[in-house]
Amino acid sequence: MDYFDVVIVGGGPIGIACGLEAQKNGLSYVIIEKGPIVNSLFNYPVNMQFFSSSDLLEIDNIPFISNEAKPKRNEALEYYRRIVTNNALKINLFETVENVKKVDSGFEVQTNKQTYGASYTIIATGFYDIPNLLDIPGEDLDKVSHYYKDPHFYASQKLAVIGASNSAIDAALECYRKGAEVTLIIREPEVGQRVKYWVRPDIINRIEEGSIKAYFNSNVKEILPHTILVDTPEGTIELENDFVLALTGYQPNFGFLEKLGVQLSDDGKRLPQYNKETMETNVEGLYLAGVICGGMETHKWFIENSRIHAPMIMNSILAKK
Template sequence: METITYDILIIGAGPIGLACGLEAQRAGLSYLIVEKGTLVNSLYNYPINMTFFSTSEKLEIGGIPFTSVHPKPNRMEAMEYYRRVADAKDLNVHLFEEVQQMDPQGDLYGINTNKGKYKARHVIIAVGFYGIPNMLHIPGEELPKVRHYYFDPHYYYRQKVVVVGANNSSADAALETWRKGADVTMVVRQQELGSIKYWTKPDLENRIKEGSIKCYFSSNLAEIREREVDVQTPEGKVTLENDFVLAMTGYQPDFGFLQKVGIYLSPDEKRYPQYDPETMETNLPNVYLAGVICGGMDTHVWFIENSREHAVKIVQHIVREQNVTQA
């Protein structure tokens, strides 16, 4: 089969990847979006009852209105919105197609996936950070009872559940599983709860205060076994009966892929990728970053509402370059 050449190949079909496709389409450029999972794969992996902190207009892309029944939309509404955008604009998206290799080929880039081969004049990397969990690095973490993703609380009915973490995901998992009949214990490394949605935090604080949800602060999960766990507390080690561990310890971008294709990362623990904030172009000519990937390990810097502009910057830069070349 003949290899198709696109003006832009976009890696990632999250909201920002879709926004890049919309801008390319508006500019009359040929493009393809490839995604290793389903459409807006990160949102799909969010907890089933998740409510966004942002209002619906801040989640809009391409100037297409997002209407929601509630002041803050939920996961189901967001997925419905992005599906409708993809259909209404007939976006060129290939799902469940993973990029395996990307190499410069003269003025083009050759991209090999698990389903095909393509060439592109420009590449936009708009992958998220939800695919690789931050590990605990403790004995027993490999057991099937340990989950780094929390989806539906019903599964944990009448189970003894340990929730690790102190932020939004941990708070949601603890409250929702408790309400569905789980015996919940939280293990929090800090001295207090972290950054939690303002409508959730008082609820969790009250449940901890009354003892409905147990919580060990300034503590760490030390070891996981089939039927119990060890928690290292300021007072010493505590052993708890346990059925499931929900390790809500955050996630990180696929730094391995960035390094594999040749994008420079800062040598410190933040691992910031190198790019021009005015154009979003990386150290690789005609390769751009968009969305949360730009923040390295600071995964709470870029959101949908403040990185939608990346799509506009990138496509405007590509169009300017093409106009100069053609002049």
Template sequence: MIYDNIIVGGGPIGLACGIEAEKKGLSYLILEKGCLVNSLYHYPVNMTFFSTSEKLEIGNAPFVSHNHRPVRREALEYYRRVQTTWDLNIHLFEKVLNVDKSFNEEEVYKIKTSKGEYLAKTVTIATGFYDIPNLMHVPGEDLPKVKHYYDDPHLYSFTDVAVIGGANSAIDAALETYRKGANVTLIIREEEINDRVKYWVKPDIENRIKEGSIKVFFQHEVKEVTPTEIIIEDMNSKELTRLSNDFVLAMTGYQPDFDFLQRIGITLSDDHIKAPEYNTNTHESNQEGIYLAGVVCGGMKTNSWFIENSRVHAEMIYENIHLKLKK
């Protein structure tokens, strides 16, 4: 079978793409390397979304939350209901390894996965950015005590925890572990807490710092991690400070799988953003027939696209695919 479209990624935007393909009467298949909305599943257990529930809705399915802003558990339940409602054609726990042009019968794409191969006239990449953390590249980063993903604060109760970063993930981790009894130290490269921190959280962390409940080292960076310490450096004076430490939560952000994008022929900008090339009206990349949807469009600017402002990508993409395949 040759599908009209194969969607790589089964997150909220991947599901939105499947819904639009369904509406257009296109044959499609969603391929997801993990569970349904895999990235959301791996979010911290107590996470609260910045967006309100109606801004996370897809497929005209209402998202009713018990809170002003939904939490992770509610989001997982909601997207399970979306899948149940639309009965989207999706294969879970099947990782896409490569996408190649195939000229055996006609010009189609051959998609190789961990479980097989598929043919499709067009491909949509909706892989997000949560799978590859931005590393600190310091000695000791590979120690088991260093975590690039934060889950449940209970693990860190009554331990010395260093949290790296000044944005939302770091601040949430610092506050939650502190409230479970951890001795928390924030290490931030910038001069202050990031302006993008959720407005209802920012006063909380500022007050905890002011009262001394959470220690902070502004304009410092990690130089080394040992089994019992973390060594940080003042970025101005170059003075080193050694801190007793049990865990390091490196909330340094994440990035798209640039190797995969380049392997399938997507052109990236030659600056540090590595923005993929695509038509902003159709979201078709420089590779004809390969489309980009969701946060992957932003490259390293992972704060450019969210569920709420990239849901429209699906409509743009499948309107173009429908027109193209009708010719």
């Protein structure tokens, strides 16, 4: 069994930042990522543009140069990939962590390929793997997806987009411009206030001119093979439909955290317990980094405000050693 000072679970930007800090401080480490480098970013929509400017997405003061002030997905993939390769970071890709056990000497981290020993473990797994389900009949039909990739797929189709956040609004606009007949179903009375400020006027104008149909204060009641049933303030209506994008958000793997012994708040936010000075959880030697720290409040932590977690954690580990 290979043994490391630190095992980092998750190879996204914050997991990479933790690896860089461990390497700079002479700690042995390995990053374990279940997919390619920055797997979550890789699975973002192909045309996605970040809300943050490129300088706020930088880690370890490594410059991020993009064509526009706010970089796009492909530029971010290139940036983080080059950091990994140029710094020869030890990262094991396409390997899934199945269990983390606390033992006398630290931790045993079991994956689908092998078991690692570690004095300390960092969980930096983000939140993009588990969608918030609608829990309605028909949600398991093939025409329903909780992830959006490319607008070309929906050209000339009747597409229902459920949600009012950035992901839903981006998908609605892109697919409309590729020739889809787009209908937005939004449970709130308006488009989300957190939608990117340069995008929100666009979607509002498209709705007002009738290019995109929107039902506010509404919920999808049932998804059928060729239609959807929508509860609206005027009653239930049935709409012809080819595809549904249920972009209602995502959540961290709370079951995994609980299995590790991390205490979660019982107020609905499911906030994990950790020391805000060190990022260490109630389990000694187990740390959290990145968006996973926000529980259900996934909008609270981003790359730009959680990159500081890496040096905080490493300072704590060095102090213990």
